[in-house]
Amino acid sequence: MDDNNTTNHAQLTPNGSVMHVLSSDDIEILDDGKTVRDFIDSKIEELGSASNEELFYVANLDSIVERHLRWISNLPRVKPFYAVKCNNTPAVIRMLSALDTGFDCASKAEIELVLSHGVTPNRIIYAHPAKPLSHIRYACTHGVDLMTFDSKDELVKISRHHAQAKLVLRIAVDDSESLVRLSSKFGARLVSVGGLLEHARKLELEVIGVSFHVGSGCTGSLAFKRAIADARNVFDVANSAGFQMSLLDIGGGFFAREDFHVKFEEFSDVINESLDKFFPPDSGVTIIAEPGRYYMESAFTLAVNVIAKRVDDMDEHCNDEENHPDRVMMYYINDGVYGSLNCLVNDPAHSSVEPYLHKAVVDSEPKYRSVIWGPTCNSFDKVSDGCWMPELQVGDWLLIDNMGAYSTCLTTDFNGFEKAHIYIVVSAKTWHAGNLFCT
16 A cells, blocks of 8 residues: 655645545554554454454545546646545545545435535436436435436436436446446437437436446557537537537546556546547536545555455375465465455456565575465455465454455445445645645
8 A cells, every 4th residue: 555645735735725525533644654564463463362253344545546646737617526336434535525526326324425525416326317206306406407318218217307407418438448338328429419418408407418437447548539429419419409508527537556557647648639529618518526435445455354364285295384275374364355345246347365474584494386265165265366475374464455446335245244444545645735634
């Protein structure tokens, strides 16, 4: 996890206002040069002294701030509307609210969560094209007007339950270069745009913009160029039909990890160039996006405990204890694919993890092929197969980085195993910067 605290704090409050958002009651403030790793070390020591193997996350709010500053530096025209579905931890919502982001909500519960943390309705887009009637009514009652649609049936529902909504037409775009493709489920085909707009006019609904999503884990920056060009065509059709189009939502699909083969800056360059071409600053069009993974992936580190082990000797007559290639070490940890590590089966953009030993390891220590299993009684619950590690002991701790995206929100309690507790940390430098927080 990144412990870099060199954040440009002058940029934390874009509108210059004082935000009283977080309370020190639920935040660990890292002062006197203390790092996130120092906090993890002390927490593991504390649990060990109590013979407690409770798994836990450490959420680093500095990482979120750094990602935000990187965003506004590289995509200055694009206002982020954080995708709540990615990670709905309350401190995360409050942190992003302090940073003045908007919020992409997909349900009544997500809207309710965001509103409960002081976010105003005009900072929310209800970005789900297939909404339950009761959720539409809830949005209407609570002043959430901005919402998406991609079909005539959705327009009929909205006309009956939220006739004053400001609608955004979601279009299907080329998502063939993404790890998670979405256009097969959502988005109107370009050939149907004219008919949808005509239906919206008959129902006296207001359509103000266009949205798209190139897919999660997009591996090709030109996907955004093609999608923005498609959106321009839809704007032209809508404007010709008399609609006052003023909003473009370029969706999600952003990665920021340095080990991803396409850099965030490359995507930014393509997006900025395409926006300047098709939606120049003097066009009067507001540009938003729906990043989730971008903000969250590096913010959370997961700490798990080795609760059991088994040695599987393929050749029981071999006495080579130093480096036995036929010896397979079987470890069982207190989290797995039914818990925090569900990403291994539910998220193609995060299909592997690299657990590493918390304690220091001597380079000369022999390593064994190791299989790491989750705690449940299901053999499908396998975390890692065939990594090489020094021999672990029951009670050892493993750490897994980059666990903030689509992890906590998808955790189950299958077999009754506990969910990971979340500890929130922030550097003293960030805590005191810009009066973002209350103490």
